Amino acid sequence: GAGVSQSPSNKVTEKGKDVELRCDPISGHTALYWYRQSLGQGLEFLIYFQGNSAPDKSGLPSDRFSAERTGGSVSTLTIQRTQQEDSAVYLCASSRGQGSGSGNTIYFGEGSWLTVV
């Protein structure tokens, strides 16, 4: 597809279950970001992948959260033993690189809305 694709678009899960959220970045984009946004709140950084470098995991809120990026393309965000406070929209974004060149515009997916009941 032409844009950043995320799945599922909506997920309702029971407290304590594990969930996986998927992000397909735009082809050729080396930078991939995961964020989350709770209702009425700002964007919270989770993790950042840049090419083959070690990911910046400094935003992951607990060890229940992990993310992988396979083959420099698709990324999966996994939340283990979900809690109600994990309910949020999880947003993925990608860009060709860094810097202010026009090719490095950041594109966001539509998000995965997670509700933990």
Place this chain on the structure above:
Amino acid sequence: KNEVEQSPQNLTAQEGEFITINCSYSVGISALHWLQQHPGGGIVSLFMLSSGKKKHGRLIATINIQEKHSSLHITASHPRDSAVYICAVNPGNLIFGKGTKLSVKP
């Protein structure tokens, strides 16, 4: 102290007014982004800049690297401009401001 500070947090304007949203940051950056988020909608990149000024339609973004400050201006505002405007800086990962909620009344 937040690394990215936006002001104002909320802004209500009458249609046609000139609007300014400010962003200050405290880290070294390679780029600064202005993003727009509509209620229930996705996030769209408006500008990405590291120096000077960019213009797109009624939107203008400026940045002063020495002062670590950027402004987003909207000329001749319209109700359809109502959205949350977010400043984000790019020192590697993206660090976001808390956003400015703009409401333009007809």
